[in-house]
Amino acid sequence: MCGIGGMLGEPDQAVLSRMNRLMKHRGPDGDGIFSDDNCGLAHTRLAILDLQGSPQPLYGPGKVAVVNGEFYNHLDLKDNSYQYTTNGDSEIVLSLYRGKGNASQHAEWISKLDGMFAFAIWANEQLILARDSMGIKPLMRTIVNDSLLFASEAKALRGHEEYIPAIDDLAMRARIAWEYPLDGTTLFRDVHQVRPGTVEVWEMRSGKPVMTSISTFEKQVVAPANSWDDPEGLLETFVESVKDRLMADVPVGIVLSGGLDSSLVCAVAREAAQRAEQPVPACWTVAESEDNPDWQAAELVASSLDLKHHQYILEEDSFNSRLPDLAWHGEDLDLTVLFFQPLFAKMAESVTVGLCGQGADELHAGYPRYRDLGSHATEIQSRLDDLNCDLSNLSGDEWWSKNHTPAAHCDSLQDFLQFELDHGQLSNFQLRLVDRHSMAHGLEVRVPFLGFRHRDASNKLPIDWRLPPSMEEKAALRKAADLTDLPSEIVRRPKLPAGRATSPRMIDAVLSELDSRVVDIAARHPSMEKALLKQPDIAIGLGLFEAMHILDAGRNRRNGDAATLLDEVIG
Numbered sequence: 089m090c091g092i093g094g095m096l097g098e099p100d101q102a103v104l105s106r107m108n109r110l111m112k113h114r115g116p117d118g119d120g121i122f123s124d125d126n127c128g129l130a131h132t133r134l135a136i137l138d139l140q141g142s143p144q145p146l147y148g149p150g151k152v153a154v155v156n157g158e159f160y161n162h163l164d165l166k167d168n169s170y171q172y173t174t175n176g177d178s179e180i181v182l183s184l185y186r187g188k189g190n191a192s193q194h195a196e197w198i199s200k201l202d203g204m205f206a207f208a209i210w211a212n213e214q215l216i217l218a219r220d221s222m223g224i225k226p227l228m229r230t231i232v233n234d235s236l237l238f239a240s241e242a243k244a245l246r247g248h249e250e251y252i253p254a255i256d257d258l259a260m261r262a263r264i265a266w267e268y269p270l271d272g273t274t275l276f277r278d279v280h281q282v283r284p285g286t287v288e289v290w291e292m293r294s295g296k297p298v299m300t301s302i303s304t305f306e307k308q309v310v311a312p313a314n315s316w317d318d319p320e321g322l323l324e325t326f327v328e329s330v331k332d333r334l335m336a337d338v339p340v341g342i343v344l345s346g347g348l349d350s351s352l353v354c355a356v357a358r359e360a361a362q363r364a365e366q367p368v369p370a371c372w373t374v375a376e377s378e379d380n381p382d383w384q385a386a387e388l389v390a391s392s393l394d395l396k397h398h399q400y401i402l403e404e405d406s407f408n409s410r411l412p413d414l415a416w417h418g419e420d421l422d423l424t425v426l427f428f429q430p431l432f433a434k435m436a437e438s439v440t441v442g443l444c445g446q447g448a449d450e451l452h453a454g455y456p457r458y459r460d461l462g463s464h465a466t467e468i469q470s471r472l473d474d475l476n477c478d479l480s481n482l483s484g485d486e487w488w489s490k491n492h493t494p495a496a497h498c499d500s501l502q503d504f505l506q507f508e509l510d511h512g513q514l515s516n517f518q519l520r521l522v523d524r525h526s527m528a529h530g531l532e533v534r535v536p537f538l539g540f541r542h543r544d545a546s547n548k549l550p551i552d553w554r555l556p557p558s559m560e561e562k563a564a565l566r567k568a569a570d571l572t573d574l575p576s577e578i579v580r581r582p583k584l585p586a587g588r589a590t591s592p593r594m595i596d597a598v599l600s601e602l603d604s605r606v607v608d609i610a611a612r613h614p615s616m617e618k619a620l621l622k623q624p625d626i627a628i629g630l631g632l633f634e635a636m637h638i639l640d641a642g643r644n645r646r647n648g649d650a651a652t653l654l655d656e657v658i659g
Contacts, residue, residue, distance in 0.1 A: 090114060090115045090131055090132055090133050090134055090144065090154075090155065090156045090157075090240075091108070091111030091112075091113075091114030091115050091130075091131070091132040091156065091239070091240045091241065091244065091527075092129070092130065092131055092154040092155065092156045092206065092207070092208060092227075092238075092239065092240050093107035093108070093111065093129075093130040093131075093154075093237070093238060093239035093240065093244045093247070094107075094127065094128055094129040094130055094154065094208055094210075094215075094237070094238055094239075095123075095127065095128045095235050095236065095237055095248075096126065096127050096215045096235065096236040096238075096290050096292065096297045097126065097127075097234045097235040097236060097292055097295070097296065097297045098233070098234055098235045099123040099124070099125075099126065099127055099128030099235075100123075100128065100248075101121060101123050101128065103128070103247045103248050103249075104121040104123065104128045104129070104130040104247070105121060105130075105247075106246075106247030106248075107130045107239060107244040107245075107247035108121065108130045108131070108132050108247075109247075110241070110243050110244045110246060110247055111130075111132050111239065111240060111241060111243075111244045112132055113417070113527060113528050113529070113530060114132050114134065114156075114240060114241070114527045114530070115131070115132025115133040115134045115530075116132075116134065116530045117133045117134055117135040117139075117530075118132070118133040118135070118143055118144075119131060119132045119133065120133075120143055120144055120145055121145070122145040122147075122152050122154075122210075124210075126213065126292055127210040127215055129145050129152060129153075129154045129208060129210060130154065130239075130244075131144040131145055131154040134440065134527075134530055134532060135337075135338070135440075136158065136336050136337065136338055136440060136441060136532060137158075137175070137176045137177055137335070137336065137337050138174055138175040138176035138337070139337055139338070141174050141175055141176065142174040142175070142176030142178060142179070144178065146174070146178060146179050146181075146182055147173075147182075148170075148179075148182040148183075148185075150211055150212065151182055151185060151209060151210065151211035151212075152209070152210050152211070153178070153181055153182055153207055153208065153209045153210075154207065154208050155178035155181060155205065155206075155207040156205065156206045156207065156225050156227075156240055157203055157204045157205030157206060157207070157220065157224070157225045158177060158203045158204055158205065158333075158335065158532075158534070159177045159178070159180050159181075159201050159202065159203040159205065160177075160202050160203050160332040160333070160335055161200075161201070161202040161203070161332075162177035162180040162203075165180055165183075165184065165200060165201075166180065166183065167183075169183075170182070170183035177203075177335075178207075180201070181201075181207055181209060182209070184197040184198075184200065184201075185197065185209060185211065185216075187211075187212065188211070188212035188213075188214055189289075190289060190300070190301040190303070191287050191288060191289045191301035191302050191303035192301070192303040194216055194218070194287050194289065194303070195287050195303040195304065195305035196305075198218050198287055198305045199305040199306060201220075202332075202540055203220060204220050204222070204224035204225050204534065204535065204538075205218070205219070205220045205224075205225055206218070206219045206220065206225040206226060206227035206240065206282070208238065213291060213292070214289050214290070214291055214300075215236070215289070215290040215291070215297075216287060216288070216289055216290075217229070217238060217282050217287070217288045217290065218282070218286070218287040218288070218305075219281075219282045219283070219284055219285070219286060220284065220285070221284055221285035221305070221306035221307075221308065222284055222285075222308070222447075222514060222515065222519070222535075222538045222543075223281075223283075223284030223285075223514065223515025223516075223519055224515075224519050224523070224535055224538060225240070225523065226240050226241065226281070226520065226523055226524075227239075227240065227281065227282040228240075228241075228242055228245075228274060228279055228280060228281045228282070229279070229280060229281075229282065230245055230251065230276075230278050230279045230280070231278070231297065232245075232248050232250050232251045233250060234295055234296050234297070235248070235297065236290055236297035237251065238282075241419065241524070242274055242276050242279050242419050242637075243416070243419065243637070243642075245279065246642050246643070252641045252642070253276050253277075253279075253637050253638060253641065253642040254276065254277040254638065255275060255276070255277065255633075255634075255638060256273060256274070256275060256276060256277040256278070256279075257277075257615065258273075258477070259273035259274065259275055259486075260275055260616070260630075261472075261475040261477040261615065261616060261619075262477065262479060262492065263275060263420075263421070264421075264471060264475060264616060264619055264620070264623065264626055265468050265471040265472045265475060265477060265479075265619075266468060266492070266512075267517070268512050268513055268516050268517035269420070269512055269516040269517075270487070270492055270511055270512045270516070271283075271486060271487050271488040271489065271492075271511055271512060272485065272486040272487070272488060273486050273487070274419070275419065275420060275421075275633065276419075276637075280485065280486040281486075281515075281516075283304075283488060284515050285304055285305055285306040285307055285308075286302060286303070286304050286305070287302070287303055287305055288301075288302050289301045289302070308506075308509045308510070308543065308547065309506070309547060310502055310505045310506045310509065310547050311547055311548055312502060312548065312549060312550045312551050313548045313549070313550055314550065315550060316548075316549055316550050316553050316564060319564070319567040319568040319570070319571055320568075320571065321545065322542075322545050322546075322549075322564060322565070322567075322568040323356070323568040323569075323571050323572070325539070325541035325542040325544075325545045326352065326356060326536065326537070326539075326542050326568070327356045327359055327360050327363070328360075328363075328539065328541050328542075329536040329537070329538075329539025329541060329542045330353060330356050330357060330360035330443065330536045330539075331360040331361075331363045331364045332364075332536075332539060333443055333534040333535075333536050333539070334360060334361060334364040334366040334369070335364070335366075336366070336440070336441045338439070338440035338441060339367075339369075339438065339439040339440060339441070340366070340367075340369045340439055340440075340441040340442070340443065341369050341370050341371065341372055341398075341435050341438065341439040341441070341442050341443070342354055342357060342369050342370070342371040342372070342395075342442065342443045342444075343371075343372060343431065343435070343442050343443065343444040343445070343533065344371035344372060344373050344386045344389060344390065344397070345373070345382050345385075345386065345445070345589075345590065346373070346381070346382040346383070346384070346385025346386035346387075346388075346389060346578070346581075347382070347385070347445065347581065347583070347584065347589075348445075348448070348562065348565070348566065348569065348578065348579065348581055348583075349445025349446075349448040349449070349454075349537065350444060350445035351385075351386075351389045351445075351569075351574055351578050352445070352448075352565070352568075352569050352572070352574070353443050353444070353445055353536060354371055354389055354390065354393055354395055355389075355393060355569065355572035355573060355574045356572065357369055357393075357395065357443075358393070368395070369395075369439075369443065370395060370396035370397065370398060370438075370439075371386070371389075371390055371395050371396070371397050371398070372397075372398045372399075372400075372431060372434060372435045372442075373386040373387075373390075373397065373398070373399050373400070373431075374399070374400045374401070374402055374427055374430055374431045374434065374590065375399075375401065375402065375427075375590050375591065376401070376402050376590070376591040376592075376593055376594045377401065377593075378401065380589075380590065380591075381584070381589065382584070382589050382590050383399070385578060385581060386399070387399070388575055388577070388578060389574065389575070389578055392573060392574065392575050392578075393573060393574075398434065398435075398438070400430070400431075400434050402427065402430055402591055402594060403430075404594070407426050407591075407594050407595070407597070407598040408598050408601065408602075408649045408650050408651065409649050409650075410426060410429045410430070411423070411426070411598065411632060411649070411650035412632060412635070412636060412646070412647075412648065412649070412650060412653055413429055413528065414426060414428075414429060414525070414632075415629070415632035415633055415635070415636040415637070416636045416637075416645060417429075417524045417525055417527075417528040418520070418521065418524050418525060419520075419524065419633075419637065420520065420629070420633070421626055421629030421630055421632075421633055422521065422629060423595070423598075423599070423625045423628060423629050424588050424595055424625065425521055425525070426591065426594070426595065426598075427590045427591050428521060428522075428525040428526075429525055429528070432525055432526045432528065432529045432531050432533075433529050435529075435531055436529040436530055436531040439531070440530070440531065440532060441531070441532045441533075441534065442526060442531055442532070442533040442534070443533070443534050443535075443536055444522055444533050444534070444535060445537065446514075446518045446519060446521075446522050446535050446537065446538075447514060447518070447519075447535050447537035447538040447543075448537045448562065448565065449562075449583070450505070450508055450509060450513060450514050450518070451537060451538075451542075451543060451546035451547070452546060452549070452554050452561070452562040452564065452565045453501065453505060453551075453554035453555040453561055453562065454561050454562045454583050455561075455583065456583065458501055458504070458505075458555055458561070459555065459561075461498040461499075461500075461501065461504055462498070464494070464498060465494035465495060465498040466494075468494040469493070469494050469495070471619050471622075472493070472494075474618040474619040474622065475615065475616055475618070475619045476615060479491065479492035479493050480492075480493050480496075488510065488511060489510075489511065492511070501551055501554075501555060502551055505554075519535065522535070546564075549564050560580065560582060561582075561583060562583075566579050566580070598650070599624065599625055599628065601651065602628050602650060602651060602654060603624055603628075605628070605631065605651075605654045605655070605658060606620070606621065606624045606627045606628065607621070608658040609627045609628065609630060609631040609654065609657065609658060610627050612634075612657075612658065613630070616630075628650075628654070631653075631654045631657045631658070632650060632653060632654065634657050635653035635654065635656060635657050636653070639656065639657065
């Protein structure tokens, strides 16, 4: 796991070095840069496999690459036609690369990769950018003067002295309405994401970087079958996903919240570890008190499965002081997931890789909004009206659909599940949270629910086996979980909101402490003021986003607690 960055056009080693410094948290174990007349690549490394022998950039005959992520099938793809210089997994992209071509030709070999990844290859005067099919690993880009800049995180783009971060007004209003950034947008003007499951080819034309072709190598399709009765098969796909994600030369742990999804990771961990010939992972839990329901459920899971369990009570004053870190690393408006920072910090003291339960709710229809899409659509439209925001006729390569009004996507649960897979709920919210806040502490977190076997099986589940009219959500997954040693009260435990369930009192306390600043923050943004006043947590998040990323042209990471930083923003 790593941070990657680079420049196509007018590469500058000083810029590349600054990009690495801004992503050092992603790769504390080493860094490197490459540059020639037209392209530069940057890399910071978190060593997971081949700990001493796989520094990056990676070099092959006439080609060089930087890679972020893991390829779980790299051993299966290796053959004798390529002379490997490392024992890691990342070099597989250089061995599969078949020479200059358009994006559809590159998509043919990239489609063979099973993993979570973002990478760049420079060869034959082409820059190839690719991102895994679910968007687990980030990759974003912008153009400054005659240079294409790309990186794992938006903050790294500031390595170029002429890049000045600014808020993308339309993307911000869409994010406030939908609760996550849509499509390829970020909250930064002119900073766009490479689409999941996509490869882009860039070349220099007349002294300027130009995308010459783009192709999709994998697309997720929600395709419910007419019937289903195979809980054993569904569970087996998940065991195999967990087994694959135990691939490591470093210790691995499990994020355990006490909900069904993370508990199911724990439930299959022993079998998966035996298949992978790896140690059984321990699990980690944080909460605000020992009487917290998540804490108690996690204790029950760990004791029932005889897993080593690390538990930590959150410090009373930790949220106000940690909010700036949340804004800096998250690059968004998050507040209610504050527990991620102390959780991942504690895990990183003992392990370098974690497994989590993200992705299950999107595949198996676990969110409460799925039961009443009409009300959900009405709420989103009300916010759009408050924001004076029209999403019915969008244009630009950052928008993957022209129409993002709720009426266009909420007709049926199948359509809405497809929309959320395609347009940001996973890649821009859940997976972004896990990536940014784990990598903030040099911890790689993997997502077994999104393994190709399990997601393929889940995409074929009938809608009534995801959200039956008269039963709990995620019915098929619960039926599979019944086959494990999980206690029935965990298998039947209802969905609770992550973050608030873990630390409701502490979140309410910090929001109350900062609430007096909401009116002034909202007044700074007249087009958003009405909506921000109705969502005070989002207003506070926006204020912190400005403090950490926009003030002083984003040149310096600001210090101080949340209250101090918000006061700087509102003057």
